[in-house]
Amino acid sequence: MYRLTLLVAAFAAAFPAFADADLDALRAELNEMKSSYEARIQSLEQRLQQAEAQAANTPSPAAAEPAQPQETASNRFNPDISLILQGQYANLDDIEHRHISGFFPAGHAHDLSRGFSLGHTELVMSASIDPYFSGYMNLALLDADVSIEEAWFQTTSLGHGVTIKGGRFLSALGYQNTRHPHAWDFADNNLMYRALFGEAYGNDGLQLKWLAPTELFMEFGAEVGRGANFPGTDRNKNGAGSTVLFGHLGGDVGASHSWRAGLSYLQTRASDRDSEIDDLNDVAADTLYSGSSKAWIADFVWKWAPNGNATEQNFKFATEVFSRKEDGDLLCVDNTTPDGGACTGVSDQYKATQSGFYAQGVYQFMPRWRTGYRYDRLDSGAVDFGANHAFLPVSDYSPTRHSLMLDYSPSEFSRLRLQVSQDKSMQNVSENQWFVQYIHSLGSHGAHSF
Numbered sequence: 001m002y003r004l005t006l007l008v009a010a011f012a013a014a015f016p017a018f019a020d021a022d023l024d025a026l027r028a029e030l031n032e033m034k035s036s037y038e039a040r041i042q043s044l045e046q047r048l049q050q051a052e053a054q055a056a057n058t059p060s061p062a063a064a065e066p067a068q069p070q071e072t073a074s075n076r077f078n079p080d081i082s083l084i085l086q087g088q089y090a091n092l093d094d095i096e097h098r099h100i101s102g103f104f105p106a107g108h109a110h111d112l113s114r115g116f117s118l119g120h121t122e123l124v125m126s127a128s129i130d131p132y133f134s135g136y137m138n139l140a141l142l143d144a145d146v147s148i149e150e151a152w153f154q155t156t157s158l159g160h161g162v163t164i165k166g167g168r169f170l171s172a173l174g175y176q177n178t179r180h181p182h183a184w185d186f187a188d189n190n191l192m193y194r195a196l197f198g199e200a201y202g203n204d205g206l207q208l209k210w211l212a213p214t215e216l217f218m219e220f221g222a223e224v225g226r227g228a229n230f231p232g233t234d235r236n237k238n239g240a241g242s243t244v245l246f247g248h249l250g251g252d253v254g255a256s257h258s259w260r261a262g263l264s265y266l267q268t269r270a271s272d273r274d275s276e277i278d279d280l281n282d283v284a285a286d287t288l289y290s291g292s293s294k295a296w297i298a299d300f301v302w303k304w305a306p307n308g309n310a311t312e313q314n315f316k317f318a319t320e321v322f323s324r325k326e327d328g329d330l331l332c333v334d335n336t337t338p339d340g341g342a343c344t345g346v347s348d349q350y351k352a353t354q355s356g357f358y359a360q361g362v363y364q365f366m367p368r369w370r371t372g373y374r375y376d377r378l379d380s381g382a383v384d385f386g387a388n389h390a391f392l393p394v395s396d397y398s399p400t401r402h403s404l405m406l407d408y409s410p411s412e413f414s415r416l417r418l419q420v421s422q423d424k425s426m427q428n429v430s431e432n433q434w435f436v437q438y439i440h441s442l443g444s445h446g447a448h449s450f
Contacts, residue, residue: 079125079126079127080124080125080126080443080444081123081124082441082442082443083124083441083442084122084124084439084441084442085121085438085440086120086122086181086437087116087117087118087438088116088117088187088436088437089116089117089435089436090114090115090117090434090435091114091434091435092431092433093431095426095429099426100191100194100195100399100425100426101395101425101426101427102354102378102380102395102396102397102427103354103378103380103399104289105276105277106194106195106230106231112188118142120140120142120182121141121142122138123139124136124139128156131156131157132155132157133154133156134154134156135153136150136151136152138150138151149168149180150168152165152167152169153167160210160213161210162209162210163208164207164208164209165207168203169203170202171200171207171223172209172221172223173297174297174320175262175301176189176193176200178200178449179200179448182439183448185316185362185372185374185405186372186403187405187417187419187435188419190358191356191378191399192320192322192356192357192358192376192378195354196231196322197230197231203223203229203242204226205223205224205225205226206225207222207223208221209221215251216251217249217250217251217260218247218248218249219249220246220248221245221246221247222244223242223243223244224240224242224243224244225241225244230273231268231293231326232268232273232293233270233272233273235269242268242269243266244264244265245264246263246264247262248260249261255308256304256305256307257302258302259302260299260300260301260450261299261301262299263297264296265294265297266294266295267292267293267294269293270291270292270328272288273289273290274286274288275287277392278393279335279342279391280391280392283335283340283341283342284339284341285333285335285341285391285392287331287333287392288330288333289329289330290328290329291327291328291350292327295322295323295325296322296324297320297322298320300319301316301317302318303315311367312367313364313365313366315361315362316361317360317361318359318361319357320358322356324355325352326351327351328350329347329349329350330350330388331347332344332345332388342391342392343388344391346388348388349386350384350385354378354380354381354383355379355381356376356377358374358377359374359375360372360373369406369408370409371406372405373404373405374402375401376402378398378399378425379398395427399424400424400425401421401425403420404419404421405417405419405420406419414438414440415439415440416437416438417438417439419433419434420432420433421433
């Protein structure tokens with residue numbers, strides 16, 4: 001209103017020749033506009049008062065009924081799903097009972113089949129559950145058998161470098177242990193892991209991991225679990241049946257080199273752990289072991305890629321060393337009849353200290369092509385069978401194996417591999433093994449760790 005009055009005064013000053021009638025007309029129009037604005041303001045004020053009164057008498061939606069969960073993009077079931085296809089042709093000698101001389105057979109090993117065979121097929125699913133957790137599952141499919149290799153949740157927002165994992169998972173001990181068969185650099189696993197775990201050490205339990213906020217990579221963790229897998233057994237007890245401690249250090253050396261070193265410790269117990277070995281009469285004998293099993297594993301990995309670019313050329317060296325001690329009681333089940341075995345059902349103290357290592361190098365010499373060499377060596381060590389020494393052989397043999405491979409990857413989703421090995425893991429047996437392998441990944445699959 002003030003602006004309109006000024007406007008009228010300005011016109012009056014600028015044009016003094018206007019007649020009084022013209023001024024009266026302008027004043028009338030101004031009064032009409034003023035009345036119209038005042039009426040509109042009063043109407044808006046009344047509507048605002050009515051809305052406030054209605055809101056005061058009406059309960060809010062939150063108070064009227066419980067809030068219902070809303071579907072958002074973060075909790076829809078939209079996981080990454082992949083299917084890993086593996087198969088091979090293996091040219092092997094006709095050996096009925098494959099084993100590693102001087103070591104009790106470990107469970108959960110993928111037996112080698114002669115000729116054509118379908119290998120380890122994996123169905124993998126992973127997703128973020130919400131802002132606080134992620135989940136992962138890996139199903140192993142082999143003919144009529146389906147097993148849950150891993151099924152776990154992991155925290156994502158605890159902060160301070162701390163994560164907690166729970167469920168069934170592959171232990172973080174060592175270097176090779178967390179890798180599924182499709183991520184191996186060779187067609188089969190090293191002798192060290194076959195002797196220690198059969199293939200890999202998995203557990204049902206909890207894992208606590210801490211990543212230090214330092215320039216040098218420093219990772220420390222602990223695991224407690226059921227301890228049902230070899231070298232332990234399922235004892236059907238409350239509490240933890242196994243404990244794992246691990247630590248890893250790593251870093252970069254210039255732009256082209258990186259490394260990681262680790263030390264791990266596993267402690268578990270066995271109750272009537274069943275194994276079959278040949279007695280002094282070369283007759284298969286069942287043994288039952290009850291006692292402790294403790295293992296140390298040291299690992300080291302070195303990687304090279306020109307200026308950090310691994311697409312054209314790269315090289316990886318990896319090695320692991322272990323020492324295992326077992327102390328308990330061993331029963332050699334009576335097998336004297338009808339096969340004429342040596343064991344008479346004696347149970348006595350058993351002690352063993354065994355060790356071994358593997359070392360391997362894999363070189364990508366041009367895009368899509370890699371070659372690699374691996375050397376395995378085990379030491380059957382000092383074994384004391386107690387009174388069962390009269391029935392069971394003590395071996396001082398050191399199993400070894402040399403493996404050479406060449407693989408070609410048409411893309412990041414497929415790989416073809418040729419491997420030849422000279423296997424001397426069984427005493428008095430030298431076997432030349434040939435493998436032709438394929439690996440194909442269908443669907444989305446996350447990157448592998450260092």
